[in-house]
Amino acid sequence: MCQRERRSWATIDLNQLVRNYEIYKRSLKVDTKVMTVIKANAYGHGDSEVAAALQKHGVSMFAVSNVDEAVTLRQAGITGEILILGYTAADMADVLLEHNIIQTIVSEEHAAALAATGIPVRCQFAIDTGMNRIGLDADNVDACERIIRTYQEKLQICGLFTHFCVADTDQEACVRFTGEQVQKFRAVVDSVADLNLSYIHCCNSAAGIFHLNKGVEFKGIDRIVRLGIILYGLKPDYSNTIPEEIKPVLTWETSVSMVKELNVDETVGYGRTYKATEKRKIATLTTGYADGYNRGLSNCGYVLLHGKRAPIVGRICMDQMTVDVTDIPEARMGDRVTLLGRNGNEIISADDMAQLLGTIGYEVVCCISNRVQRFYI
Ligand SMILES: *Cc1c(COP(=O)(O)O)cnc(C)c1O
Numbered sequence: 001m002c003q004r005e006r007r008s009w010a011t012i013d014l015n016q017l018v019r020n021y022e023i024y025k026r027s028l029k030v031d032t033k034v035m036t037v038i039k040a041n042a043y044g045h046g047d048s049e050v051a052a053a054l055q056k057h058g059v060s061m062f063a064v065s066n067v068d069e070a071v072t073l074r075q076a077g078i079t080g081e082i083l084i085l086g087y088t089a090a091d092m093a094d095v096l097l098e099h100n101i102i103q104t105i106v107s108e109e110h111a112a113a114l115a116a117t118g119i120p121v122r123c124q125f126a127i128d129t130g131m132n133r134i135g136l137d138a139d140n141v142d143a144c145e146r147i148i149r150t151y152q153e154k155l156q157i158c159g160l161f162t163h164f165c166v167a168d169t170d171q172e173a174c175v176r177f178t179g180e181q182v183q184k185f186r187a188v189v190d191s192v193a194d195l196n197l198s199y200i201h202c203c204n205s206a207a208g209i210f211h212l213n214k215g216v217e218f219k220g221i222d223r224i225v226r227l228g229i230i231l232y233g234l235k236p237d238y239s240n241t242i243p244e245e246i247k248p249v250l251t252w253e254t255s256v257s258m259v260k261e262l263n264v265d266e267t268v269g270y271g272r273t274y275k276a277t278e279k280r281k282i283a284t285l286t287t288g289y290a291d292g293y294n295r296g297l298s299n300c301g302y303v304l305l306h307g308k309r310a311p312i313v314g315r316i317c318m319d320q321m322t323v324d325v326t327d328i329p330e331a332r333m334g335d336r337v338t339l340l341g342r343n344g345n346e347i348i349s350a351d352d353m354a355q356l357l358g359t360i361g362y363e364v365v366c367c368i369s370n371r372v373q374r375f376y377i
Contacts, residue, residue: 006334008254008287009373011341012045014053016249020233021054023246027209028225035061035201037228039069039085044292044365045232045250046374048076055080063226067092070101083124083199087134093119102158102199106134108147115154123151124159124199127188129181131165138162138184145191152195159199160189161226167207168236178207179216186221205229206236234361235351248349250365251341252372254287256305257320259331268322269314273299281326283310285337288319292368293339296357305337306330307344340364 025034036059042050051062051073060080064070070082083102090113096103102122105111114121125148126135136144151157162185166174185202201224203212208225212218229236233248262268262280285303289295298315303323310323310331325331337343340350350361357364 006255006286008252008291008339008371009375010044010368011251011253011375011377012049013249013251013377014049015377016233016247017045017050017231018053018057020231020246020249021057021059021227023243024205024209024227024230027243029213029222032208032212032222033061033224034059035063035081035083035224035226036231037063037085037204037226038073039063039065039228040366041069043229043232043234043362044368046376047072049374049376051078052076061224067095067101071095071099074099074101081199090114090117093117093121096121104134104161105151105155108136111147111151111155115151120156122156122158124161125151125157127160127162127185129162129184130177131163133163135162136188138188141187141191144188148188148192148195152192157195157197159197159201160185160192161199161201164202164204164207167204167211168240170210175211175216178211182216182218182221189221199224201226204236205231206240209242210240229362232365234349234365237360238351238355248341250350250368252339252368253341254285254291254303254337254339256283256331256333256335256337257286258333259283259325267314270317271315273315274313274322279326280313280324281329281331282313283323283325283328283331283335283337285321285323286319287339287372288317288321290318290369291372293321294353294357294364294367297353301353301356302348303337303339304341304343304346304348305335307346309346310337 036054038047041047063083063085065086087106088103097119105123105125127138128135129138167178200221203225205228262276262282266276268274287293295316301312302309306328308328310325313324314322350364354361354364
């Protein structure tokens, strides 16, 4: 780390990332392959660095959300397969071909637009089995088959995939719905089995660990798992239990800029939302919502310093925030503060923070802004 920049920084443990990958992979059948999902700057962890570490470890399939992310990976020296999981306008077809990127086809209209370019882009069809976001409607198997066969001749179709919407929930109705999605997907896969498409996949992190080989029958569509959130050591849903040795790989820290006394009836910050009912000690920190620290944590979240919790008081500002350190007498200017990660015996994870915010760990890490320097160990 640059010794002079001590404002707001994240440390990404690439060894732990690879360990998470290994532990997850070991829970699968030996012949199941893992496509690592590193969209959105690897869920905020830094896509080039994360992909390079995985490639070095032998990973050869990556998924991203758009062309820019895919090209970034190629420029970082990633040579494996790269699948774009969402829509790309057909006028980018030349870029897709140039960088050997696989594009998802979201609809028949999208397939037609890509084919009309005359550029033989490599593609996979998204099949919609209940998410109702993108893909050919699996309820109409005949139409799916016709469209896949039509464009098999015009584009280079190399796969089919679907996406689950409740694979992270073990409620009976959700498990049943996942099973129905599997059946619908399989019907489409079977209708074009003679095409011998290389890439047939459906499982996200949650499905791969909670459903695959566990009751729901995945035969024939279980060759690849798309591993996202658990790679980063976070849970698909707060209620999930994941293997204990899988741990968060990102730590986010900041510094104390000053410590001051607060007298009775004095308030802190914009809107004067916190008022001291007794003498308090306040520490100001050098991170704010422009760094991606969610403003929803105003007067409700906490940070860690000197191995203790310090509750956030007042509103989170753009570049600064304030915490109560009355019970941490040793707090002073220059102290290191943990926003996410372990400090002494205390720990705060993105999942914990997400629960306070009523969101998911995915959003917490994805929102850590570019201003936060990333360091890799
Ligand atoms: C993001 C994404 C994934 C990865 O999901 P996780 O829950 O992070 O494992 C897999 N497939 C698709 C289509 C996605 O968009």
